[in-house]
Amino acid sequence: MSTSIYKRIRSNPKFQALVSRRTRLGLILSAIVLVAYYGFMMVVAFNPALLHKPLSEGSVLTVGAPIGAAIIIVSWLLTGLYVWRANADFDKINEEVLKEAGQ
Amino acid sequence: MNRFAQLLWGALLSGASQLALAAPAAVGEVEKQPVNLTAIAMFFVFVLGTLGITWWAASRTKSTSDFYTAGGGITGFQNGLAIAGDYMSAATLLGLSSLVYMKGFDGFIYIISFFVGWPIILFLMAERLRNLGRFTFADIASYRLDETRIRVFAAMGSLTVVCFYLIVQMVGAGQLIKLLFGLDYNVAVIVVGVLMVVYVTFGGMIATTWVQIIKAVLLLFGGATMLFLALGHFNFSIETMAAKAVEVHKDGLKIMGPGSLLADPVSAVSLSLGLLFGTAGLPHILMRFFTVPNAQAARKSVFVASGFIGAFFLIVCLLGVAAITIVGTNPEFFEGGVVGGKIIGGNNMPVMHLAKAVGGDLFLGFLSAVAFATILAVVSGLALAGASAISHDIYSCVIRKGKATGAEEMRVSKAASLVLGVVAVVLGIMFEKQNIAFLVGLTFGIAASANFPVLILSMYWKGLTTRGALVGGLVGLVSAVTFVVLSKAVWVVVLNNPAPIFPYEQPALFSMPLAFFFTWLFSVTDKSVRARDEIAAFDDQYVRSQTGLGAAAASAH
Numbered sequence: 001m002s003t004s005i006y007k008r009i010r011s012n013p014k015f016q017a018l019v020s021r022r023t024r025l026g027l028i029l030s031a032i033v034l035v036a037y038y039g040f041m042m043v044v045a046f047n048p049a050l051l052h053k054p055l056s057e058g059s060v061l062t063v064g065a066p067i068g069a070a071i072i073i074v075s076w077l078l079t080g081l082y083v084w085r086a087n088a089d090f091d092k093i094n095e096e097v098l099k100e101a102g103q
Numbered sequence: 104m105n106r107f108a109q110l111l112w113g114a115l116l117s118g119a120s121q122l123a124l125a126a127p128a129a130v131g132e133v134e135k136q137p138v139n140l141t142a143i144a145m146f147f148v149f150v151l152g153t154l155g156i157t158w159w160a161a162s163r164t165k166s167t168s169d170f171y172t173a174g175g176g177i178t179g180f181q182n183g184l185a186i187a188g189d190y191m192s193a194a195t196l197l198g199l200s201s202l203v204y205m206k207g208f209d210g211f212i213y214i215i216s217f218f219v220g221w222p223i224i225l226f227l228m229a230e231r232l233r234n235l236g237r238f239t240f241a242d243i244a245s246y247r248l249d250e251t252r253i254r255v256f257a258a259m260g261s262l263t264v265v266c267f268y269l270i271v272q273m274v275g276a277g278q279l280i281k282l283l284f285g286l287d288y289n290v291a292v293i294v295v296g297v298l299m300v301v302y303v304t305f306g307g308m309i310a311t312t313w314v315q316i317i318k319a320v321l322l323l324f325g326g327a328t329m330l331f332l333a334l335g336h337f338n339f340s341i342e343t344m345a346a347k348a349v350e351v352h353k354d355g356l357k358i359m360g361p362g363s364l365l366a367d368p369v370s371a372v373s374l375s376l377g378l379l380f381g382t383a384g385l386p387h388i389l390m391r392f393f394t395v396p397n398a399q400a401a402r403k404s405v406f407v408a409s410g411f412i413g414a415f416f417l418i419v420c421l422l423g424v425a426a427i428t429i430v431g432t433n434p435e436f437f438e439g440g441v442v443g444g445k446i447i448g449g450n451n452m453p454v455m456h457l458a459k460a461v462g463g464d465l466f467l468g469f470l471s472a473v474a475f476a477t478i479l480a481v482v483s484g485l486a487l488a489g490a491s492a493i494s495h496d497i498y499s500c501v502i503r504k505g506k507a508t509g510a511e512e513m514r515v516s517k518a519a520s521l522v523l524g525v526v527a528v529v530l531g532i533m534f535e536k537q538n539i540a541f542l543v544g545l546t547f548g549i550a551a552s553a554n555f556p557v558l559i560l561s562m563y564w565k566g567l568t569t570r571g572a573l574v575g576g577l578v579g580l581v582s583a584v585t586f587v588v589l590s591k592a593v594w595v596v597v598l599n600n601p602a603p604i605f606p607y608e609q610p611a612l613f614s615m616p617l618a619f620f621f622t623w624l625f626s627v628t629d630k631s632v633r634a635r636d637e638i639a640a641f642d643d644q645y646v647r648s649q650t651g652l653g654a655a656a657a658s659a660h
Contacts, residue, residue, distance in 0.1 A: 006643040009650065019649050026226040033226075037219045041375065044212060044361040045368035051208075052360035060349045061342060062359040068211050072413045075222045076406075082226060083406045091399055094650055101652075 141468030160306035183407025188319030203423025207358025273531030373612035381547030384554035541592035552579035575622025586610035
């Protein structure tokens, strides 16, 4: 693999756009997951009473239960979002970039 | 294949008769149960099936690439199931459900902490891992850095993690099998060791992957069935189940919200960092990313894996709640029939008792067999990761400088997995009576503080140099080990000192920043010619990591 191909790819604006879009999506989704999780942990550590509130009048289930489950389910859905975006969009651009570089 | 089975059965029987006489009674530990024939029969079926797969896999394992990574011919969905299998160990099934059983919501918090690492691995690492790596994670770290030194370091990091984790699994296997199957501890450890070596040496990654997939499916099926049966006791209402649990649990309504387990936020954050980034530094998990044909499949496998892991964790959590009522009020499951006293078999057993309560002896036997299979699959993955660090990184790349033929390299890796099997059995027997809780913290601490920083910086930071990676990695390794030794788990429990010097259980919050800081410091001050070349080489590596250009393509399978 010669360096010139790499150089050509690097100077391709499509490549730069692809990388910045993909990186941005990855960072935003990571931030959502981390903020949600560490936010939850901070509530657990500093204001646990908040999560003890009953879900509805007379229910033993607390708001903590669905919130916890939501962290798992939503962050999984976000992985789905990332995969969907990457397959629909990024892979196509990636192929174009490689083709233009003569691969 | 028949030969394998005969060998195994022979080893099992002769070992049992000899060791039963020699083994001293375990003091203060789980009592050996009467021999459980249903469980043994079901486990035997599993072993026969997987040995059949190993035999099939052996005929397809021709090159080093087949051996280490199944020729890159595993699909995204299959790999996702296998990753889920790697992560859903016996410890998660037994440990997390019993945590919920005892502590309620606090156990749920642990479950969430175990999960959130997966999305992050996908968003930040999965594609780059696949595009840059070939057989081991050292391939990635040594892409532009000094190959010899980085590979030796990465291989040492991998082997340390593999050995500690193997001890944990082996001791767990011995205890669990003694309890569930009524087999002797040593026999159990030897059976696990022998099977692990057979899977890995004959079937390589193809067999290891399929063992993992089968086990993952069995575990998910078993968990879901048990949940269905258990919910039947509460008219399929989670609300009713929770209300009953609150009624009978000694902490009452408190179990429905955060309690005392995480009263110390520093420990909580340190634990979650260790879990989050330790997972991303475990060699047997990283290796799974090289078994798929391309980055697209790597992405898909994380999506599939995290879906199954998430579903399984939620099931485990509900099982813990169900056990509070069904197991917690039934005198049959307590020593001497005293409800609220000591649980038969120890604190990790509620989910097993639940299996018996809702599904009878047959279901208990099934779940026991699955738990045994789980351990077997996880140790096989570990052994393969350890063997590839020895044969690919140390032997082929460092000692032979890449001149070894594929056949030579395979021979070394098979020998290495045999040695690892022997080491695992010996250590497993040596550590039987030891308190090994600290080893889990150590494993994840080292993975997060030594392996992970070097790996992530080599992919993301242009300025990383060999000197920085080695110094930072070593600082991470030494500080993680030191903090664990000075913590309560070793300093007080093992070494019998009155008070811990390091007040937290998990080292990651402290050892990770140290590792990153020293990596940075010794990289930016590195003005050598070598360092300049390494920094210059980042640009090409960057293109490859983003596009997959030049990444090892899959062979046709």
